[in-house]
Amino acid sequence: MMEVIICKYAGFCFGVERAMKLTMSTLENNTDAKISTFGPLIHNPQVVKMLETKGVTEIRSIDDASGTDILIMPSHGAPKDLFQKCRDKNIRITDATCPFVRDVQNKVKDFISKKLQVVIIGDAAHTEIKGVVSWADNDCIVIGSEEDIEKYDFSGKEVGIVSQTTNNEDYFEKLANAIVRRAKKAVVQNTICSATHNRQESAIALAKETECMVIIGGKNSANTKRLYQLCKEANPRSYHIETADELKREWFAGAKKAGLTAGASTPAWIISSIAEKIKNF
Ligand code: SF4
CATH class of the missing domain: 3.40.1010.20 (4-hydroxy-3-methylbut-2-enyl diphosphate reductase, catalytic domain)
Known part of the structure; x- marks a missing residue:
């Protein structure tokens, strides 16, 4: 059985955790309201799909907000004028912008x-x-x-x-x-967040000590793409995937120890399902 080491800092960061909590409590406290997010709440397609099943729609422009009662601003922030435009249209705001x-x-x-x-x-x-x-x-x-x-x-x-x-x-x-x-x-002003710094440092260290490295996260996630680049420099056998279906057995040929990290928008259930699959290769 393959040994799989999960990075000390992997998956949901503080800002994403906070955005998810704010969204879930907005849903719980406003069961009759039409709730939308401005763009994806976080850069993870699987999480966005899960929110869709709970009735949360995604809008790209205030012009698409007709019927929206509450607009959730995503963790990566929203344009300045959008806040006033929402007030003008009597749309309530849940601001999940990461601090x-x-x-x-x-x-x-x-x-x-x-x-x-x-x-x-x-x-x-x-x-x-x-x-x-x-x-x-x-x-x-x-x-x-x-x-x-x-x-x-x-x-x-x-x-x-x-x-x-x-x-x-x-x-x-x-x-x-x-x-x-x-x-x-x-x-x-170095405004790189501490979550990014910790994830990158620990991912590079793990990529160096393992034979293969898998980086999980949205293909549209900036922090995941950066993690992948850094791991690839440290270990050429590094692979970026979103879901377990993308794993290829041949990546692990001859390897006994694999490393696993994940971008800041990747939920724990995706990380553990991928770890399980790799262990059984
Ligand atoms: S990666 Fe950093 S800035 Fe982005 S949401 Fe997470 S904590 Fe906030």
Whole structure:
């Protein structure tokens, strides 16, 4: 039987746990209400499906909110103007924005009040960053790669730099330092959340000590994709899956010890079902 070691930090993080609790209590306390989430509550398709079975619908725009009584803002945050639009339409809000994401939003607001050019190091296409951009009144630069830095002239600029909460520390430091060297003045706020930091450190350590590494989580989950990249660098036999059906026996050929980690939106029941299946390979 294969030995399977589950990472010390794997699965639901504080922010996701909190978003799930807020959603469940909103459901319990408002049985007659039509409840929607703005986009997926968390980046895990299996959890989103489970919420659908409880009547929770997902909307992408306030224009789709007709009939909605309560709108739940997701753990990765929502655009600033959405809150007022809900109030205008008498839609109640359950705000499940993770406090770490709220902290990034507050920091960019603070930079703006200090007349600093806001710079966000992160993925412009990710919903967390789209939200943070709106909290910076759409007046900010998003840097997603070293090449992006070359597109802007930072000389003479006074900048305030924040990070997407799920970035890797080394990556953030490298890009932030490159901007600091170019700018006239820079205030750097490392807004990577502690859950991300702990997950990445423990996953890399486990990937190094095991023969194969499986990373579980939504293919749309930024923190899971980052975990996979880091594990793959530490151990080339690393594989990213969402469900047990995707496991392939040949990945574990000749291996006696496999490691398992999971992104911050992966529920415990998915982690344990996958661990069981690997043990029996
Ligand atoms: S990964 Fe971090 S920022 Fe994102 S929900 Fe979890 S604790 Fe919050």
